[in-house]
Amino acid sequence: MTKINYKLIKALRQLGFTKLWCFARYQVGLRSGHYRRATPSRREGDVGIPGLAPLEHFPQVSQEEINSTLIVADEICRGRVRLFGGEPVPLILEAGASGEHWTVLERTPLKEDIKLIWEPARFGWGITLVRAFAFSDDPNYAQAFWDKMHAFLNAHPPNTGRQWQSAQEVAMRLMTLVFCDRALTKAPSSTRENRQALWSAVAEHASRILPTLVYARAQNNNHLLAEAAGLFTAGIYLPAHAQAGKWRQLGWEWLNRGLQQQITEFGSYVQNSTNYHRLMLQIVLFADHLRRATGHIDWPKATFERLAAATRWLWALTDPETGWVPNLGANDGAYLFPLTAAPQEDFRPVVEAAARAFLGSGIYHQPELHEMSNWFGLALPAASEQIQPQAIDMVRIASGQGRAFLRAARFTDRPSHADQLHVDLWWRGVNIARDPGTFHYNTPAPWDNALQSSKVHNTITIDGQEQMTLAGRFLWLDWAQADVSGYEAGEDHRLKWVLAEHDGYRRLGAIHQRKLSRIEDGWLVVDNILKSSDLEQQPHTVNLTWLLPDWDWTFESGEILRVKGPEFSVRLQITGVDQVNLVRGGETLVGTIAAQPSWGWYSPTYAEKTPALLLIAVRSGWLPMRLTSTWQMMG
Known part of the structure; x- marks a missing residue:
């Protein structure tokens, strides 16, 4: 049996028949010409008038927020x-303009990252x-929207x-087109001609x-939620269209099915990403707004609970003071409704809106x-005392x-x-031990989603192997599964320590167990x-990695790294290892390890990366092994 067939069989078993069957159906429709016939290149005629009232009452914000908004809008x-x-x-x-039908282009991959083409077309700038x-109340901003909308629609x-x-x-x-249309109704440039062009575009x-x-x-991820919400939106907004009822019914059905399948009972989202989690909530908040505005039925109980x-x-x-979150999982920089003057990395506006909608409280x-x-x-509920919860798969310890x-x-x-x-x-x-982020999905190696690797996360790798099997740019197989096996809380109910392990290296005869403990002004890892068994063992090489900010650094005694930031310093001591290396921006600064080009980088958002310090501690020998990392904050 060939290697590729082995991976296909494994994918079928781990991803499930339904997903692969749906993907196969899509490929048949694409290659047979069915989708080309089903999506002809023609304009819609008269689609009627919107079934939603305009947005006539705008939020009251501070002069500082107004000023910052106008700066970006003027840009x-x-x-x-x-x-x-x-x-x-x-x-x-x-x-992205082309005379070719989209089905032809779907089979013709770009050499450049297509996300850089798609992002402006989400019309997030229109929200601004x-x-x-x-x-x-400056009509020039509305006029700019209509001019740019027509430029886009004419080009595509x-x-x-x-x-x-x-x-x-x-x-x-x-x-986003529907949101903008409702909010710009009173602008002088919101003529019937302009608006009809937008309504027709919605139907198209x-x-x-x-x-x-x-x-x-x-895909059964944000693709399904966004497309279902889009259909639901069109069905509500264009009630006179012949397909409106079908759009509304199927959109609502698949939106609910998707949410119930994609969110676990503990609140984790299927894409294992903080940014995609926020995107999911934004999509739902918009759909919920339309639902309430039209008196549509309530969310099913199962959906609402999820x-x-x-x-x-x-x-x-979410950090209550800054709004920042760990850069967990894939981060494509998505931010569908930037309805705030807060920076994009501040998650609190979305958390606040979701709390009002689905928890009945403000935070x-x-x-x-x-x-x-x-x-x-979403009105502000009555004030109540709020205790920040825990996430079962991202356990938080304060120190x-x-x-x-x-x-x-x-x-x-x-x-x-x-x-x-x-x-x-x-x-x-300040994020001092950080997740590297994403940078790019669709560019040549080494930046073809390279930061998804175990080798650049703050964990360990064994014998140079990943925790799981990478079978494609976005596909991991042989999923490593982790369990929290112990913890202790103090009298203040805050965690003192937590112990977890994962089985990703069981195939190598090893189990990785990690204990995170709070100590005074720091942590012990x-x-x-x-x-993993009593069978005959082989010696192994273990790499422990830590990604730190690109600050001034010095080494003491070979195993103590000091980094000095603008407001405080960090002392990191590693024990139980043979060698400590330091990599920055793909180059080895300390030690003999051969750095890969993707090591020593941090990507705060999509298409951006900056150098970072990647400490790699190496230990070779027989199992069991113990490595310790003592983090101390100073200054």
């Missing part, structure tokens, strides 16, 4: 946009122009070009989504974190002015990163690499 008017929360770049609305118009006729290739991208654009977008929904079902659990999960990881008292909730029509997280997941679907027993450390709001 957009001048043709500059901040993709993925980064620095301003040219807003190229013609990107809406906010600027709402706060300033229905089902032609790269911008129609992904039904998920089409659905996200549909939702919905007609593109439905035929290939089977692909989203094969949404409440998902809200608590993200709340558990954060700062008014500047309430704008998103107000746009979605002094910091917090630590231990990753211990039981995967029910394909993992995002090979990051079992990764530890994230924070001090005074003890790694035990144990024999």
